Amino acid sequence: MSTVTILALLVVGFFTGGFGAVAGIGGGVIITPLLMMYFGLPMQQAIGVTLVAVIATSTATSSLFVERHVTDIRLGMTLEIATTVGAMIAALLAPHVDRRTLAVLFTVFLLYTAFSLVKKAWDTRKQKKHDEVADYTVHNYPIGMGASLIAGGMSGLLGIGGGPIKVPVMLLFMKVPLRVAAATSNFMIGVTAATSALIYWGRGDVNISVATPLVAGVFAGSLLGARLAPKVRPVYVLGLLIVLLSWLGIQMLARLLSGGIH
Amino acid sequence: MPSTSNSATPAATNRTDPAADRVVALTLKIGAYLAFSLIAAGLVMQIWLPMGKRVASAGLLVLLFTPLVRIVVAGLQFAHERDWKYVVVSTVVLGVMVLAYALGIKV
Numbered sequence: 001m002s003t004v005t006i007l008a009l010l011v012v013g014f015f016t017g018g019f020g021a022v023a024g025i026g027g028g029v030i031i032t033p034l035l036m037m038y039f040g041l042p043m044q045q046a047i048g049v050t051l052v053a054v055i056a057t058s059t060a061t062s063s064l065f066v067e068r069h070v071t072d073i074r075l076g077m078t079l080e081i082a083t084t085v086g087a088m089i090a091a092l093l094a095p096h097v098d099r100r101t102l103a104v105l106f107t108v109f110l111l112y113t114a115f116s117l118v119k120k121a122w123d124t125r126k127q128k129k130h131d132e133v134a135d136y137t138v139h140n141y142p143i144g145m146g147a148s149l150i151a152g153g154m155s156g157l158l159g160i161g162g163g164p165i166k167v168p169v170m171l172l173f174m175k176v177p178l179r180v181a182a183a184t185s186n187f188m189i190g191v192t193a194a195t196s197a198l199i200y201w202g203r204g205d206v207n208i209s210v211a212t213p214l215v216a217g218v219f220a221g222s223l224l225g226a227r228l229a230p231k232v233r234p235v236y237v238l239g240l241l242i243v244l245l246s247w248l249g250i251q252m253l254a255r256l257l258s259g260g261i262h
Numbered sequence: 263m264p265s266t267s268n269s270a271t272p273a274a275t276n277r278t279d280p281a282a283d284r285v286v287a288l289t290l291k292i293g294a295y296l297a298f299s300l301i302a303a304g305l306v307m308q309i310w311l312p313m314g315k316r317v318a319s320a321g322l323l324v325l326l327f328t329p330l331v332r333i334v335v336a337g338l339q340f341a342h343e344r345d346w347k348y349v350v351v352s353t354v355v356l357g358v359m360v361l362a363y364a365l366g367i368k369v
């Protein structure tokens with residue numbers, strides 16, 4: 001692999017990790033289409049590599065969030081029962097699913113993520129800074145487990161972390177405060193993605209030459225991003241990510257319609 | 263804001279276990295920095311030495327197994343706190359991951 005490609009992967013990893021940590025997303029939805037469209041990776045390999053990058057973001061950022069006591073470890077580990085089962089089944093099924101179907105699902109999820117960031121940007125405009133999290137009681141475990149099973153399945157199938165599925169469910173149905181929900185979802189992603197990554201790795205779909213520079217960049221970016229996150233107003237980062245995601249979504253749609261993915 | 267939760271029901275809020283937070287955060291931090299160091303060192307070594315690639319892949323494996331170690335550490339911490347319910351939860355999650363690993367090798 002050329003030095004330019006290695007450097008490009010480092011840069012992609014750094015910015016995805018950094019912006020992802022500030023905006024509170026794992027960045028899986030950004031990495032997979034970039035690897036497919038600009039680095040020429042087949043879909044299964046792009047997903048395998050993305051899973052490893054997603055573990056890196058989760059591990060780097062959640063080490064800090066757990067330390068700050070905003071992560072509900074017990075809730076996270078309970079929901080991990082469902083996410084890992086979903087991830088395992090989906091990762092085993094993934095090679096047998098039609099690639100166009102996967103690409104359509106992926107594009108839908110990508111646009112949904114863009115939409116959820118628009119909502120987040122809108123909410124942070126009005127929101128005041130608050131450091132204390134109020135006490136809460138977790139409700140509706142069955143709904144949380146169901147959503148986690150789906151999020152895990154999407155993770156195993158598409159390589160994403162599934163935060164935009166879990167966070168709203170924890171917030172609306174389980175009555176968990178937003179900051180705790182986001183930190184807990186992020187915490188769960190490492191275990192969820194590792195479960196499917198082990199299967200992709202065993203199948204030879206984790207391209208090591210691509211994964212290593214990308215992951216190095218992701219680590220550096222997300223460690224920096226997570227440290228800056230409390231000090232930065234995320235609105236601009238969110239705006240940038242919304243533009244990027246919409247653009248990637250349009251590119252993916254164009255490829256799907258022109259038959260570029262088959 | 264005063265707490266409205268009853269102290270007799272510790273399950274009401276699960277976020278009041280600083281000891282567990284500390285060991286879990288430490289595990290994740292060690293995993294992250296070890297993986298990052300190996301991958302970064304491997305990438306630099308790769309310029310001159312072919313074995314750099316193996317060092318970098320070792321870093322990826324450390325990364326892949328960090329979540330698994332994190333579950334074991336959390337499970338041991340819950341056992342230390344005699345919180346058996348969450349010892350069971352940790353064991354089940356670990357079981358699913360080990361199963362995925364076993365199936366992953368065969369596929």
